Amino acid sequence: MKNLKILFLLLIPTLFYTQKIRVFILAGQSNMNGFGYNKDLPNDSRTFKDVYIFQGNSVPDGDLSGGIGKWDLLKPGNGTGFKTNGKINSPSDRFGLEMTFAKRIKELFPNDKIALIKYAREGTSIDSLAASNFGCWDADFNGKNGINQYDNFLKTVKNALSEKDIDGNGKTDELLMSGILWMQGEGDASYNEDIANEYYGHLKTLMNQMRASVLTDDLPVVIGKISDSGKNEKGKVWPMGELVQYAQEKFVRDDKNSAIVRATQKYNYGNDPWHYDSAGYLDLGKQFADEVFRLIINFEKKD
Template sequence: MSGRKTGALLVLVLLALLGACSPAPECSSHQDCPPGQLCLSNRCQPGSPADGAADAGADPGRDAGADPGSDGADAGADPAGDAGADAGADAGADTGADPGADAAGDTGADAGDEAADSGPGDCLDPDGDGYGTGTSCLGPDCAPDDAERHPGAPELCNGLDDDCDGVPDQGGVCPQANPYLWVFLLAGQSNMVGLGVNSELGGADASGVNNVHIFCDLSVHNDGNPHCLHWVTPLVPGFGVLPDRFGPELSFGRRLHELWPNRSLAIIKIAEGGTALADRWAARDGDLYQLLVQQVTTQMNDLHIAWSPRLVAFVWMQGESDACSSDTANAYYLNLRNFIQALRQDLGVDLLPITAGLIADQPMWPEAGKVRDATSLLADHLGPMDVVETTDLPRHPDDLAHYDTAGQLELGRRFAEAVNALLADRDWEFPGDFSRAQGDGFWRYQACQGASCSLLSWDLFRRYWKNASATVLIGDGWVQPAESQAAEISWWAPWDGRIQVTASAVLAASGGDGTMVSIFRNERLLAGPRPLTAGSGASFDLLLDVEQGQRLRFITDSGSTADGELDRTTWQITVHMSRVAGD
């Protein structure tokens, strides 16, 4: 072989080796690649749009390195969880996560401002699935941060709109769930036990209440009332201290049924007369507290056989025994706070709405004023919580400690109206619901470093929330992150349903290096992160199916350095419940 031919062949071999071994060109979108190639894992590679949709490893919308359905950071605090809501999901269809464990996600478009910048021949496609904004795209994308969700994708049972038709989980992909049951917990001492007289009832008050179930455990009073210790349907008179007496549960259940005629309701009532919060009801140590938690846990487990029960509110009528001495009255605020916080944690409903009756202000209980003030003050500090007045309710002429028949009927109605006020909202807003109580409007304010978050404290004089070093701040419509801690506004779902979320974030100040904003559902990223610079903003429009206890987290991170007030980012957030499960 001649030297010329040998040299030419060597060049060809080297060129072939170069083509086979050199890394494919880097890219950030399909448009960066030659015809016939797609941008997969940031490299131009041969393929079709379907290949891009299947590239789960390059999906910036997934929680890399962890199962987004597990929500490990919420163990014990996220009662609804993700597991169990999506039985029947085809987990094998999701190469990056377990879709059967995530009960909610965004089904609306994440409307970032940059979408307006796309021009002819462009395709703004953050997730690389071929769908996005621009004439070169295969079509619009309802989930620009998730490559596995786009028009034509298979619909899974995961609470998401996988195929972008505007409806999550359609087509019978999910198994039929048990019907929903709204469960209300009633507890306290003798005015919760009840001494209303059945024979004095007339008209509708004497009849049963359809679609309302009741279970009662009246402790020492059970021997005298055979109605207790088993479920009874419908709710009827007779669940008081004796079978011919009743308490507030009768009109409470009737009024809730009038307010929510399409919902199945249940009442669990645990009460005993002459008992104090200072001892028998003491958080975790008192025997009645332990009975309360044990019975509620047992009954909720039993209800799961035929229902999908949700514990949605707690009603408390107690305090007379603690108003007998200054020591127990002075301790009532702290004791009630500990009781509520422990109960929420032990029952797994960390923002369980509370309604408490203010004991009657009368000389029979010399420290009644202190107990009443403590209860009202706690309602101002610990949300969501409200109180109802009872001093004006009529009492038995020969027994001024206890409400009579008319008094018990009115007490139950007042409790129902107060619970309805806590639960009736279908729209929650920040900053519209901003207050000094963590949990009011089901909003909470936190500082987060990675997966570790802590609640902020209220600054009474400056009227904003802050961490211990006052570097993370959340005020009326704005947040300020620190260099190592993000500022988080979170909304807690009070029940199951479908919500529409509209949100916008704007960084107004100039001079800093900007902030980053994102939205999570528990630990799953739904939208973002979006960088903000001076005068810029980001907007989001999400459609979600949520379960009780799941959290929407609106997070603001600083840039590479914290710039104090220059990092203040304004948020406008609206959460609208368009459908309540069970209605």
């Protein structure tokens, strides 16, 4: 009997043990989705221990399959072309900033497991007037069948957080919300001055809604500053790019728990005028990791 009591006492920590997993949300449009080629990834940015990703299925407004997904170990293939039916993930030949973000954030938090929740959709805007056929992140936009991109995002987050054992080791996870990474704005810079001038207010509302969706009002937010390749006949791809850039800078000036990645201004582009080349995405992930780490340190000092 005495031995049974000792055994029970030894088992208590195992039975009730929870492990901390840092959670980061990755969202936006195509340059968040990622157009880097897997073949260009360095060997040290291909496989990771203790880094997991849930990528919500990216679909147009109104498609009921948006946001379904399945947790998996992070590996190449979560860029454009990634698909999932919620049971099987089908990686593509492309990657986004998640690869080098994971590498760098693990260097900065070596003792923590990392979980990434990703939902991104090419061409999408925040303003409903710029939605076109790509989709819109405005929570009040009815979209097709009453479903918009923010709805798909919420479904992604809900599905991801419904899993209580992300790494499948039989222990309940203690999820520590650590940051939102947002790379978007080109869609709103593609039209007219009126739409671009609304970007600041729309961005502020959306980031606060995303924070509220994970019950963390002052969660760190890192914005990727949009850039322009200049690769068209007019020398400017985004007609209102400067106004959106100004709005992004204003957001981080006004929001004390935010930061901006400006390195995008120096990136080269791939086979089109809209998306960075592989080297750009490799650097982008590192830049996001360094910025969000700085915010996290200050954020967690307050607690």
